[in-house]
Amino acid sequence: MKFGILVNEGPFQHQASDSAYLFTKAALEKGHEIYRVFFYYDGVNNANKLSEPQADDRDLVKLWSALAEEHKVDLVVCVAAALRRGIKDDILAPGFRISGLGQLIESGIVADRQITFGD
Amino acid sequence: MEEEWDEDGPEVVKRFMYVNRKAPYGTVYALEMLEKVLIAAAFEQDVHVVFMDDGVYQLKKEQETKGINMKNFSPTFRALEGYDVEKLYVEKESLEARGLTVDDLVVPVEVLSSQDLKALMDKQEVILTA
Amino acid sequence: MLLHTVNKSPFERNTLESCLRVCEDGAGILLIEDGVYGALDNTVVADLIKKRMGNIKFYVLGPDVDARGLGNQTMIDGIETVDFGGFVDLVEKHSATQSWL
Structure with missing residues (x-):
């Protein structure tokens, strides 16, 4: 089955991105396809390669990047939400790309299931 | 991805529901939700927009935001x-x-009772909340 | 039938109540993140779920329960614990997912 994932929060204020990551990983392990993970609201902060969590903390930016690398997951950051928050191409972590909100709607249309993680 | 979109994108019309449950201004959720609604409409989907809980305050008449410096x-x-x-x-x-x-x-x-809203929500294919 | 997820503590927000108000009989509700506090028995909010137990299937995300030190607490009878794989299965088997935030 094809899943579309929407992440509405960044890595440091809410559990949403952690839950979304673990859900995405579990879905891939079960052999499902992740059509797209779309990052909206403060969720765009998951793409910021300049973020430096403390050494004993999990690094969600790197975890998402690794998932994209390993499973070719399409990680899309909303352009309008990103510009507001200063997230631009030159600070994007590997595997992320910036595109329009239409990519979220397209995910809803194409995926068999669309699920939101947020606050 | 692009090819797939060209093939079955525009022909597919899904029932999309947007559930607005948050008040305006105190957080950004209401505003960015509205942006999502406008985009879905551009994709010619069957869009349903629901306001419940504090989301109904988004529709309150006579909002005057000059004093808080917001649009x-x-x-x-x-x-x-x-x-x-x-x-x-x-x-x-x-x-x-x-x-x-x-x-x-x-x-x-x-205006829908929660009973009627239940039935409408159950028919949706994509539900987006904030 | 829909799967509903609830991620807020019922002690702090009305999220679970709102979800229950518009949740069809036969649907599923999965409590995740701070929503897992709603699964505890012997609390002032436990009746919210108990009243609908026969009609709605309730689930709670185990890793969130354990993280909050609730692994040995009594859960409301009839709530099924799932892991992230079980979460994926629930999303798959329901027609769509509504995330109550």
């Missing part, structure tokens, strides 16, 4: 019709719990 986005709800977003619903219980009536709202809406 008043409530007039945009009146523009939705121009984007063919005409299915606006307000949950009756949420409206009444806040002492509001449809006369307090900036746009005409259909």
Whole structure:
């Protein structure tokens, strides 16, 4: 089955991105396809390669990047939400790309299931 | 991805529901939700917009935001019709719990009991919340 | 039938109540993140779920329960614990997912 994932929060204020990551990983392990993970609201902060969590903390930016690398997951950051928050191409972590909100709607249309993680 | 979109994208019309449960201004959720609604309309999907809980306050008439330095986005709800977003619903219980009536709202809406909303929600294929 | 997820504590927010108000009989509700506090028995909010137990299937995300030190607490009878794989299965088997935030 094809899943579309929407992440509405960044890595440091809410559990949403952690839950979304673990859900995405579990879905891939079960052999499902992740059509797209779309990052909206403060969720765009998951793409910021300049973020430096403390050494004993999990690094969600790197975890998402690794998932994209390993499973070719399409990680899309909303352009309008990103510009507001200063997230631009030159600070994007590997595997992320910036595109329009239409990519979220397209995910809803194409995926068999669309699920939101947020606050 | 692009190819797939060209093949079955525009022909597919899904039932999309947007559930607005948060008040405006205190957080950004209401504003960015409205942006999502406008985009879905551009994709010619069957869009349903629901206001319940504090989300009904997004539609309150007479919003005047100059004093808090933020943009008043409530007039945009009146523009939705121009984007063919005409299915606006307000949950009756949420409206009444806040002492509001449809006369307090900036746009005409259909008032649904939670019973009716249940049935409508159950038919949706994509539900987006904030 | 829909799967609903609830991620707020019922002690702090009305999220679970709102979800229950518009949740069809036969649907599923999965408590995740701070929503898992709603699964505890012997609390002032436990009746919210108990009243609908026969009609709605309730689930709670185990890793969130354990993280909050609730692994040995009594859960409301009838709530099924799932892991993230079980979460994926629930999303798959329901027609769509509504996330109550």
